[in-house]
Amino acid sequence: MNGLVWKLLRKNISGAQVATYFIALLCGVAMVMLALQFRHDASQWLNPEANTPREFITVSKIVDRSGFNDNSFSVEEIDHLRREAWTDSVAPYISGDFSVMLSMNLGGQISTSMFLEAVPDFFLDTIPDGWSCSPDTRTVPLIIPRDYLTLYNYGFASSRSLPRLSESTLSRLPIRLTLSGNGRSREYDARIVGFSSRINSVIAPEEFVIMANRVYGQPGDNRPTRLIIRTYADSDRINRYLSENHLERSGEGTDTSVLSNAVKLLTTILIAIGSAIILLSVIIQILCLYLLVEKNRRTTDRLILLGYSPASLRRYYLLFILLSNLLTLMTASLLTPAVATLWRSMIPSAQFTPTPYIAGALIIIVLTLPVFPMLRSSIK
Amino acid sequence: MNTITLRKLLPEVFADERDSHANGNVWLTELTFRRGQRYMLHAESGAGKSSLCAFIYGLRTDYSGELIFDSTPVSTLSPANWSEIRTRHLAFVPQNLSLFPEMTVIENIMLKNRMTDCRTDGEITQMLQTAGIADKRNTPAALLSLGQQQRVAIIRALCQPMDFLILDEPVSHLDEANNLIMAQMIDSALRQNGAGLIATSVGNPLLITPITPLTL
Known part of the structure; x- marks a missing residue:
């Protein structure tokens, strides 16, 4: 130059x-x-961490207009889900196939029919102290959705001028569960040991529900209606799959699509x-x-x-x-x-x-x- | 490059008057300029002297016939070939001098010398002193007289190795004394390079000897 x-x-x-x-x-x-x-x-x-499973979602079949369609998942359907690239772990909710009557003393005796479900501990967001159960147990630990407590405190209690309950207060409340079915009935003490933001159901330890189904449940094919899945963060693929298979989701997974x-x-x-x-x-x-x-x-x-x-x-x-x-x-x-x-x-x-x-x-x-x-x- | 051969060369502008241009030594003949020889083309204005210089230097191609360097027709030369020829084989002072008016005398000369790396700073200073324009070294060319510009253009042309030096009316604005000084400088460069000279004149010829006169 x-x-x-x-x-x-x-x-x-x-x-x-x-x-x-x-x-x-x-x-x-x-x-x-x-x-x-x-x-x-x-x-x-x-x-974030698109290659690391991080979200837990609960999927169920969409209820049709009649409300009587078969909402249960077959073994093949569960296997199919397990083979999807966006699923890491899939487990069915184990439904209690028996009647449950809950009673507790909140100044006056209240009792209500309810249900119990279980999921493997792996899918729980927290495993609280006392979350264990043996076959001869007399006290059943329970986990309830944190939303229930919120609903009670800010919906029901406010409108009825009832005292609000903290998590620790609720944990100390004595509860009695009466399980019946299959011609048998038995009372159990129960205690709320934890609150879940992930699972929108009343959860008892898996071993307890399996045992109770065996004792109080109807023998036969008890197919799950809800599945809990740990997923890879891929909203697009998840939404596409759910839509194509007429499924709906709930849980902590965020729909970022x-x-x-x-x-x-x-x-x-x-x-x-x-x-x-x-x-x-x-x-x-x-x-x-x-x-x-x-x-x-x-x-x-x-x-x-x-x-x-x-x-x-x-x-x-x-x-x-x-x-x-x-x-x-x-x-x-x-x-x-x-x-x-x-x-x-x-x-x-x-x-x-x-x-x-x-x-x-x-x-x-x-x-x-x-x-x-x-x-x-x-x-x- | 040892020879420049003109074979039945004629500017296109003379195509309709071939007969009137057939009597000279250059047009429509076979003429060979040889390295080491010196040629002076005499002719009146409009006879094609500058055209011939431009043809040989590759600036124009509006002619019929053939122009051959040694055995190579110039029509086969690429732009890169021409660049090499103009840097190493043919030196040229056009009639319009083609200086850069906004650049100083030394810048005009160095534009050539930096490309060829032919002369030292001392040699260039000596040439400027010999030509009597050393004091104009840092003066823009636009501010020089035509005679001074001609001397700058000649010095610039001599700042390269050469087989032929082509000068188109190079001393038309020089007095006899300066003509002789420049002729000596040119003679020295020609001898140094063993080069040939093709010069044109319309009345004030370069005073260099010996030289072969040709008419167009």
Whole structure:
């Protein structure tokens, strides 16, 4: 590179044109890079640890209008679910196939019919102290949904001027369960030992319900109607499967598919706008370069007359464009993480991804490519 | 490059008046310029002197006939070939001099010399002193007289290795004393390179000897 040649060729460079091109390209590239960064970070937020099972959902068959359709799951259906990529562990709720009468003293004796269910301990969100049961047990530990207590405190108790109950108070309440069926009946003491946010049922230890079914239940095929599943966070696939198989879900799993789709749509729009700006800046680039080459035509001809090859003169323009584009890429690469801090403080799990930077580099390479034929046809 | 051969060459602009251009030594004949020889083309204005220089230097191709460097027709040369030829084999001072008016004298010369790496700074300073324009070293070319510009253009052309030096009315604005000084400088460069000379004149010829006169 000859400094004197560059001195000749640069005299017609318009600062305003270069600034316009630089700013336009920077806006476009930064917008695309930020959109990709946001999409990546948001997906980590919406689906953290996508490869680690983390959510527990309860699925059941949708009840039809008649209310008498068969809502139970067959062994094949459960196996089919187990083979799905989004399931990690699947277990049926074990329903108590017997009558349960609960009575307790809250200033006055209350009693109500109820039911018992069980799930393997693995699926419980907490395993409280005293959560064990032997065949000759007299006291049955129970876990009830935390929502029940909330409903009582803020719905029933408030409207009836009854005292509100804390979890510890409720845990101390003496409860009596009367199990009957199959021509037999027996009373048990019971105690609420825990509250679950995950399982929306009254849960007793699995061994107890199995034993009680054997003693008080009707012999025969007792197929489950609800399944508890530990899933991989993949809302789209889960929702698709449930919809195709007429199932519905409940539980702690968060349905992030709508938000996820909104993020995808938003970032796609941003990428489209950014791409349009980049396209416009490429047009500005080519026009500015063409104008510069034409303004330098007389100088270029004289340099060629001196012995400079057209290819060597093209290199000056090319280097100028490459440096300008590289500066744009570097600025956009600095801007991206700086702007991303605005939302990254809310997503501490967000990890580095090279995708925006690779995309930015590819954009710069692709938009530099048209410069080669343009210069080749203009300086020869 | 040892020879430049013109085979029935004629500018296209003379195509309708072939007969009137068939009597000279150059057009529509077979003429070979040889390395080491010196040629002076005399003709009145409009006879095609500058056109011939431009044809040989590859700036124009609006002619009929053939132009051959050694055994290579110039029509087969690529832009890269021409760049090599203009850097190593053919030196040229066009009639319009083609200086860069906004650049200083030394910058104009260094534009050539940095490409060829032919002359040292000391040699260039010596040439400027010999030509009597050392004090104009840092003056923009636009501010020089035509005679001074001609001397700068000649020095620039001599800053390269060469087989032939082509000078298109190089001293038209020089007095006899400066003509002789530049002729000596050119003679020295030609001997140093063993190069040939093709010069044109329309009345104030370069005072260099010996030289073979040709008419167009």
